[in-house]
Amino acid sequence: MASLFRSLVVALSATLVLAGCITTNGGSRENFAALPPEVASTRSERDVAAILARNSRNPSWTARAVRIAERLNASREWTGEFHKQETKWRVIAVNSRITNFQSFPGDIAKTGYHIILHGGLFSGANLGDAELAGVIGHAMVHEMLDDTRFAADSEATAEKPTLTASVRKGTASPEQKAALQSAAAGKLATVSYTEKMEIAADRHAMLLMAGAGYHPRAYITAWEKLGKSAEAMKTHPLSTRRWAEMRKNLQNAISTYDKAARLTAKPQQRQTRPVQRASQKPGAAAKPAPGAVAKPESAPAAVPAAKPQQGGTIDWGL
Numbered sequence: 001m002a003s004l005f006r007s008l009v010v011a012l013s014a015t016l017v018l019a020g021c022i023t024t025n026g027g028s029r030e031n032f033a034a035l036p037p038e039v040a041s042t043r044s045e046r047d048v049a050a051i052l053a054r055n056s057r058n059p060s061w062t063a064r065a066v067r068i069a070e071r072l073n074a075s076r077e078w079t080g081e082f083h084k085q086e087t088k089w090r091v092i093a094v095n096s097r098i099t100n101f102q103s104f105p106g107d108i109a110k111t112g113y114h115i116i117l118h119g120g121l122f123s124g125a126n127l128g129d130a131e132l133a134g135v136i137g138h139a140m141v142h143e144m145l146d147d148t149r150f151a152a153d154s155e156a157t158a159e160k161p162t163l164t165a166s167v168r169k170g171t172a173s174p175e176q177k178a179a180l181q182s183a184a185a186g187k188l189a190t191v192s193y194t195e196k197m198e199i200a201a202d203r204h205a206m207l208l209m210a211g212a213g214y215h216p217r218a219y220i221t222a223w224e225k226l227g228k229s230a231e232a233m234k235t236h237p238l239s240t241r242r243w244a245e246m247r248k249n250l251q252n253a254i255s256t257y258d259k260a261a262r263l264t265a266k267p268q269q270r271q272t273r274p275v276q277r278a279s280q281k282p283g284a285a286a287k288p289a290p291g292a293v294a295k296p297e298s299a300p301a302a303v304p305a306a307k308p309q310q311g312g313t314i315d316w317g318l
């Protein structure tokens with residue numbers, strides 16, 4: 001096991017070096033007709049500013065969410081999920097009554113991707129840390145897959161087929177092109193993700209949370225709670241198929257959770273090859289947070305040793 005652990009450490013180091021050289025700012029899909037990344041990120045900043053103008057920020061919920069997000073972000077290296085993608089996150093919890101969350105595309109050279117957590121997740125649905133990890137992980141995956149931009153693009157182009165056709169053919173005037181871009185950008189804050197997007201976000205998010213030391217069973221309970229929220233069901237609809245896929249993927253995620261716990265527990269018990277906890281940012285994921293379903297003390301502590309600042313940074317959003 002010790003040698004396996006060493007191999008893993010080496011693999012992680014190699015990946016981190018690689019991650020520093022690669023910039024993947026969305027672009028996982030082609031065929032965008034309407035919404036270029038720069039237009040999407042500019043509009044997203046405006047949308048987030050509008051949300052923050054309407055709702056005060058909640059510093060303690062934000063601090064809790066950022067701590068969880070750090071662990072999830074570091075888990076990308078551990079699990080191999082999106083480990084080559086360069087990321088930067090802006091995570092903010094606000095005092096609204098809505099039980100939902102929103103994610104927005106962003107320029108990682110500037111603010112990064114935005115994740116807004118509405119107050120109903122904390123005060124109404126009362127999500128535990130592991131459940132919040134499921135929700136934040138889900139939002140992260142949507143952005144790493146560029147789902148929000150793609151969904152906004154798809155909704156706008158479906159509403160304006162004639163204009164879209166001329167933009168695709170290259171016969172649209174600059175004004176027409178701008179009109180389509182504007183229509184698509186206007187959808188970013190309210191997109192409904194497709195069932196396919198939701199199923200993919202579930203699968204990846206369950207692995208990310210498992211690798212971060214949160215028991216993936218909490219993913220299911222999180223969505224049982226979100227299922228009672230009309231707002232959440234409008235943007236992230238739950239279908240029978242989605243539930244079935246979630247349950248099917250649960251065992252695989254539990255295996256990842258168990259493996260992460262075993263690999264990180266052994267070296268600590270033997271006091272060999274200590275994991276570099278000192279390399280973490282202060283306060284980032286030092287121990288399992290209250291309410292986390294995570295059982296092994298060592299797993300969450302050791303997993304984020306992958307130096308979050310290399311794979312991506314997280315803004316406190318304050």
Ligand SMILES: [Zn+2]
Pocket residue numbers: 138142193197198201235236
């Ligand atoms: Zn979703």
